[in-house]
Amino acid sequence: MNQITKNDIEILQKTTLFLNMSEAEIREMLDCLNARKTTSLKNTMLLHYGDFCDSIGIVLHGTLHITREDFWGNSTLIAQCVPGDIFGETYAMSPNHIFEVNVTAITDSEILFLQLGKILSVCSTACTFHNRLIQNLLQAMASRNYLLSKKIEHITKRSTRDKLLSYLSNESRLAKSADFTIPLNRQQLADYLAVDRSAMSAELCRLRDEGILSFHKNEFHLYDVY
Amino acid sequence: MNQITKNDIEILQKTTLFLNMSEAEIREMLDCLNARKTTSLKNTMLLHYGDFCDSIGIVLHGTLHITREDFWGNSTLIAQCVPGDIFGETYAMSPNHIFEVNVTAITDSEILFLQLGKILSVCSTACTFHNRLIQNLLQAMASRNYLLSKKIEHITKRSTRDKLLSYLSNESRLAKSADFTIPLNRQQLADYLAVDRSAMSAELCRLRDEGILSFHKNEFHLYDVY
DNA sequence: CCTGATTTGTTGTAAATACAACAGAATTGT
């Protein structure tokens, strides 16, 4: 079993799950959660489709790719996980605990696994932070849910134009202002909205020319016209 | 305060949250969760963007529409809720508890609200089913998460063809067979994949003609060709 | 069995999008 370092703890302290807990508190929790720290070398698959999985993973170092293969064997990237990210909680919470994606380390990586069953049952040592942890886990899942719903909302729109307006409208709302800065560059935005970058770029300019919005780099402004 | 009827309990018993609990157990829980049953008349908005919301809703009767308005005031349907469905858990679990969508009763409806804070803190009466409820809530959120992720996976594909193959490939996997029946008709599938029905129908036939799959009504078969 | 309603497939056309290739702007590292 690998030792959990002070550095690891610092990473955990930045995760939703252990936010604002002290090192001592976290170490107590890890004990209680039957934490296992594992290492995966570059380009090795650490979790496979069909694996039994009752634990959630937290990336400590490195980068993981979550992928899925279709009927014909074509692989698609679903998510990329970097230090601090949680993965597998959906499958760990599913009734049969069967993992339905592949997880591959694309660099040498360290991952911490926490046994979810231990989180759910009140632990015998009745550690003080148990409730906090449950609350944090629920919050993390709610937050993921929120992000997924938002993405679906944008991506479901039929045209590139409507996808852009849906996304920008939401960013404006977040900023509570018609002026706002988006955190994605053009390529990232195109990937997020599942459209072609150059076509999207052209559409943005059309929206600008029609006086619906204006932008300079990543700063946008929406005009209240109708 | 409206009375919770035996009929209401029967609906609750079919929800993920209270699955397999007895009437007595549920009534004890409801007390502990500060449950409020409310009535909404047809076409009234019962929750608004910006409302404070620390409770999750369960539909007992009627139909609700969850919608969102964009910057310019255009409204989009996000989800439809029918008896047994849970809603609002994402916002109830968010840090600031601010509701970001609108909920409208489109028929006369009855809704049960459960105060989420009560779920999270171990209740003073230490009711036996508290842990079960937390576990069920986590499972419900995981399950929603799973569905959202799946949808994103399909819908992110650039062409109608790839969306179809992604969806059908997954259904085949669920059925553990190259033969399977899908639970959606053509219009529903088109809506789910965010494409035009007739274009999708045409694409399905093209896939059939190319020998990639075959179908009869909602029964499909995928061919293992390359 | 018949009728009307619903679902599914078909086709042509207009519109939107992807794709490819490139030019200019901005950024980074030296």
Add this chain to the structure above:
DNA sequence: ACAATTCTGTTGTATTTACAACAAATCAGG
């Protein structure tokens, strides 16, 4: 300051998709 690299916008073309309108098939009820 310069070169190399990345990012963004532009344009033309081929492809894909939406849309509309309709035909065929299927379904539901009387």
